[in-house]
Amino acid sequence: MSLNSTARVPTANGSRYLQQLCKHWSHNLTVEFTPDAGTVVFPRDARGADWPGDAILTLQAHEDVLECRLEASADGQLAALKDAVARHLDRFAFREAPLQFNWQNG
Numbered sequence: 033m034s035l036n037s038t039a040r041v042p043t044a045n046g047s048r049y050l051q052q053l054c055k056h057w058s059h060n061l062t063v064e065f066t067p068d069a070g071t072v073v074f075p076r077d078a079r080g081a082d083w084p085g086d087a088i089l090t091l092q093a094h095e096d097v098l099e100c101r102l103e104a105s106a107d108g109q110l111a112a113l114k115d116a117v118a119r120h121l122d123r124f125a126f127r128e129a130p131l132q133f134n135w136q137n138g
Contacts, residue, residue: 035110038101039117039133043125046098050091052124053117068093074113087113100133110137 043049047067054065054072062073070091085105092099100117104110114135122129 034105035107035137036101036103037110037114037135037137038099039114039135041098041100041121041131041133042096043098043128043131044096045125045128046093046096049098049121049124050093053091053120056120056124065091089113089117 050070051065051067054063054070057063057072061075064071070089072089072091074087074089076085087102087104087109090101090103092101098121100121102110102113102117104113114133118131118133122131125131
């Protein structure tokens with residue numbers, strides 16, 4: 033994977049949102065998580081997308097920030113996953129949404 037982007041999302045509920053997101057996606061995707069860290073693998077053929085390879089979301093909950101790191105193989109894949117992660121986390125964080133996602137491509 034050659035493209036990556038990271039967002040440090042300000043929230044005191046990072047662990048809760050991390051676990052909710054990982055449980056939600058564990059029904060369809062390969063997911064591993066603890067209360068403080070999680071990994072989600074989006075396979076090449078996820079939801080029929082024409083992606084050149086797998087993509088990975090890594091989550092890390094800190095006291096006041098949820099760190100989200102995406103690694104992808106193509107620009108379109110990265111952009112679609114940024115949107116999907118933000119939409120899902122905003123749904124779980126409805127009491128404090130919209131969350132602040134300032135994606136930094138790296």
